[in-house]
Amino acid sequence: MSAAIRIQQVSKRFGATQALDRIDLEVRQGEFFGLLGPNGAGKTTLISALAGLVRADTGSLAVMGHDVQSDYRAARRHLGVVPQELVFDPFFTVRESLTIQSGYFGIRDNDNWIDEILENLGLASKANANMRMLSGGMKRRVLVAQALVHRPPVIVLDEPTAGVDVELRQTLWHFIRRLNEAGHTIVLTTHYLEEAENLCTRIAMLKAGRLVALDTTENLLRRFSAHSLRLRTGGVMPEQLTCDAAESGGWWSMPFDGFDEVEPLLARIRAAGCGIDDLEIGKPDLEEVFVRVMQGQPAETNELNAELR
Amino acid sequence: MSHGGFSTLFHKEVLRFWKVASQTVAAPVLTALLYLLIFSHVLEDHVRVHGVTYTAFLIPGLVMMAVLQNAFANSSSSLIQSRVTGNIVFVLLPPISYLEFFVAYVLASVVRGFVVGTGVLLATCWFAPLALVEPWWIVVFALMGGAILGSLGVIAGIWADKFDELAAFQNFLIMPLTFLSGVFYSINSLPPFWQQVSRWNPVFYMIDGFRHGFFGVSDESPWLSLAVVGACLALLTVFTLNLLKSGYKLRA
Incomplete structure (x- = not known):
């Protein structure tokens, strides 16, 4: 295949x-x-x-x-492409635009599929409206529809x-x-x-x-992001913990690999006499992955590039 | 050409100007009618050309000028609008070849030229008796002239990045070429120097050949005009097709 x-x-x-x-x-x-x-x-x-x-x-x-x-x-x-720019042809209605786009791909009598697309994209009521009259969001839907006319x-x-x-x-x-x-x-x-x-x-x-x-x-x-314990403390964060933690807007974030690490972490904070005002568990997210890849920690990026090659 | 994209693009281009026919058809017909009323009022009693009245002489010239200017306007304005607004991608994403692209835009330009030309003829033919001595010349020169200006419109619409650049192309090239081509006069009435200059203007041969179809007489032989216009069309077609094939300003 x-x-x-x-x-x-x-x-x-x-x-x-x-x-x-x-x-x-x-x-x-x-x-x-x-x-x-x-x-x-x-x-x-x-x-x-x-x-x-x-x-x-x-x-x-x-x-x-x-x-x-x-x-x-x-x-x-x-291939169907939905372009990034919000473009449209002001001379035509939604249905005309889609019929013309079908024709460019050599497809005649495409009304059934066009109706289905219009329905699924919430455009059915705008089928006969001129493109100029549509809001930005509606124009965006038509762009998606135009990319799909030839299945x-x-x-x-x-x-x-x-x-x-x-x-x-x-x-x-x-x-x-x-x-x-x-x-x-x-x-x-x-x-x-x-x-x-x-x-x-x-x-x-x-x-x-x-x-x-x-x-x-x-x-x-898994590779670039981890669970983290996020907390706001009532006092000063113990020094022995700050090397593993990052502070932002009053919140400390401490990454951990397994949930069994959470309790010992909390115990160390308590033992240092530091009260906890608020606490949450942060999940790994793509934003963190993205930021780390884009900041290009050289070792990791090189490692990836080696894999890609 | 059997892939369907061509006929849809051609149809879309015709529909585009037809939807705004008051601007694209009625307005140029009115302009031509005003030219006729003014020039014939001033010159009718003073000038006879090729044995016909000035008004009768002027009508075919105005018709052909309308064909040419509107053929140019159709492809050039459509392309620049599509490029400036970005909706040209709708034509570039489907499987349409550069040859189909060219023929669709040029043919739609010819149709617009024919529609406006017919409108001008219908609006003006009441003012003077018109003969149709050799009508096939009328069709041949309207078709070829429309295709030449349609091709020039494709070139201008792709070359210009802004509306004022297209306006410059129109005002400094197309307008002088069409106005100084014998629409309003026979070049035989010009001083020898300007007669020679006019013979370097290909639009002169389009107008002269077209007019020959009405009266059977013209400044030049229609066969010479056919050769010049045919050569221009062939050259422009090759040039425009190469431009489109190269992807100039359309496919970076």
């Missing part, structure tokens, strides 16, 4: 900026894959190269086994929830999850790391055009 997406040694330079630097990446069919990185890391350039909007300087990209340059018709038929097996969403309300996020993720369960491969970029953590089974992180992390979400969390 061919990979949903295969990216091999892809580099792209814009003037003095190395937007992508020898990226190797494979997304398997049926995966819910996260592509993370700070602004300017190269996520959108990579997606654009995959969609044929940008031509890579070196390397190759394929969608469902079809090279995006030499076999671009098949590659594009298998692509691989769907790429470039920050689809940037600046949209909770209702749309829920509607969108519900629908995208269903598509994923039905076998569609999903690639998501987002700055909302909680979303990525909840949805994606595997995650790649880009930094300055380079792939700096690639693993299952579970492994990344």
